Amino acid sequence: MELWGIIFLIIGLLFFTLSIALLLIYNGLVRLKNNIKKSWANIDVLLKQRSDELPNLIASVKGYMEHERATLEALTKARTDVLQATTLSKKAASDMLITESLKTIFAVAENYPNLKANENFLKLQNRITALENELADRREFYNDSVNIYNIRIHSLPDMIVARMMKCIDEQLFKASDEDKAVVRVKM
């Protein structure tokens, strides 16, 4: 075999391998992006389900918890905020406020025997607690998906394809300090 033939063969093989590698990396990044979208949609569904239950909860505890008016108002405000939030950080901050308010309401409910005996309240408490647990898992799942993606777009060789695709870091489902401060004021 001539020298040029060997060189041609090596270049051809390199080109073939490189094309396949680029294709695999591209497909991998697309899959990761879709994983993030899907895991976000899965959080959003639960956020909406929880928001739907909150007015019922507030209605059932209102008569008993006159002294917790501020908590109930904060919860109502946070419910609206979580549905209207435009950034992930604001959504996370409102979500955090709801979780905190719910913890307070359920803890305070221990002091009201009549409320604790209310079947409707107990049903709502169980339903919302289950949703809160699922939300906690899905937040973790979403953050894992984002973490995998962010690591991939900064590691070689994926970084090269990620730059060509103009991929940027995805945000974790976490409230920024600024949004957390706003939440504290509300509480």
Added chain:
Amino acid sequence: MLLQNGLVVGLFMFLIGIALFAVGLYFYKKKQLIADTPTSKIRSIAMGLVEIFGQVIPIKERLFKSPFTDKECVYYQFTIEEYRSSGKNSHWVTIKKGEQRCLFYLKDDTGMVLIDPTGAKIEARRDFEYQSSLGKDPPEQVIRFLAANNLAHEGFLGLNKTMRYRETIIVPDENLYIMGTAGENPLKIEATENHVDSIMIQKGKYEKQYYISDKSEKQILKNLAILTYGMWGFGIALIIVGAILFFGLI
């Protein structure tokens, strides 16, 4: 003639190299899919492709016994092979193989979900392997199984044949890694009775991946990496040597 043999060998090596490279690609895609999918907590499983890890909880009335070890299990796979010689050649011939799988639950620290292993690729460690030969009888349970299936471990003049018995099982409480599709549970009555919601892990209509293993995710990824890079290395080497032989001899 020599020239023609070189061409054939070169082409053969080239094609085998391409095939190995393609198999390497399959393992790479599987490895990346597992690596890119975070593990879900069972209580918050969403519909679609999921990865879960947990402990096998059997449905008692569905359990069956494994053929060679007589253990209660949710899955077994066995092979019976016989060593045969003809002239200079000798090799193992599979004379019977089989498997059985049933529905079971997988439980983690958050909940449990029904698993339908139909259509799953199951990879589990071999739990039993025994070789019988002249003067070495198979265990009692194996003899019973052979008799029930009209197979004999003895040959000419009642002498033991050289035979190999292998069994892989998945037993209750064993830890499993599962990548499969979370879909609606068509067996809702069964699930409701067992206080499990309406989701069942099964083979997806569109997702090709349905994989069950008794190894940890880390171990699975390590094995797949070895397979991927092994196939690619060997495949590329064969492609180069095959192409040199083929083109060099033209």
